[in-house]
Amino acid sequence: MIDVLFFAELQEAVGKGKITIEADGITVKSLKTNFLSDYNLENIDHAMTAVNEEYAEEETIIKSGDTVAFIPPVSGG
Amino acid sequence: MDKQFWITDQIIDVNECISKVTRAEAGAINTFIGTVREFTKGKRTVYLEYQAYASMAEKKLAQIGEEIASKWENTETSIAHRIGRLEISDIAVVIAVSTPHRNDAFEASRYAIERIKEIVPIWKKEHWENGTLWIGDQKENISYEKSMPKKEDMQND
Numbered sequence: 190m191i192d193v194l195f196f197a198e199l200q201e202a203v204g205k206g207k208i209t210i211e212a213d214g215i216t217v218k219s220l221k222t223n224f225l226s227d228y229n230l231e232n233i234d235h236a237m238t239a240v241n242e243e244y245a246e247e248e249t250i251i252k253s254g255d256t257v258a259f260i261p262p263v264s265g266g
Numbered sequence: 267m268d269k270q271f272w273i274t275d276q277i278i279d280v281n282e283c284i285s286k287v288t289r290a291e292a293g294a295i296n297t298f299i300g301t302v303r304e305f306t307k308g309k310r311t312v313y314l315e316y317q318a319y320a321s322m323a324e325k326k327l328a329q330i331g332e333e334i335a336s337k338w339e340n341t342e343t344s345i346a347h348r349i350g351r352l353e354i355s356d357i358a359v360v361i362a363v364s365t366p367h368r369n370d371a372f373e374a375s376r377y378a379i380e381r382i383k384e385i386v387p388i389w390k391k392e393h394w395e396n397g398t399l400w401i402g403d404q405k406e407n408i409s410y411e412k413s414m415p416k417k418e419d420m421q422n423d
Contacts, residue, residue, distance in 0.1 A: 262403040265388030
């Protein structure tokens, strides 16, 4: 089980802030292309990815139990 | 509040941030207060909505504190950022930095706010009279060129 979190416009596109998928040992890239393709997330490639609250690369391997977050351009302050 | 870096949906007490960096070695405490602006390039904001990935945001704020400590000697930093609905003139962010001498305190607090706009997962949604938009980064990009912060954005120096 991998928890996937969405924020800002991505959260609105998905319709919720969190989904859980059955997967283990997949890359960030594969998560996007194989698991999230059903959602209308055309901006997902313009977001950063965090795995367990640290920024991660496309090739980073996600394991069961991890939390993945898609982080659109931030605008705090 | 025992945290030095925190996300809150409550009004931020500026003095609380200041008290967290007050100490005998400090000769200067610089505070930066970010507030909600009504007009941006002639367009009127009715209110703002901030959202955060709170647990990660607090870590990234703490990371900024560590970066400041490595760049300027003998600094203490505290940062609070508010989320939820904010009205015009409400305080969105408070940064307090204490240092032995004033120049470092000014420079470090400037550094902190710029870094917040690069790496801390907090988003601002503009509510205008005639629509809404999640705002992109400070360069007004609505997307990242790459899926990672730039290398220089990730480094401490």
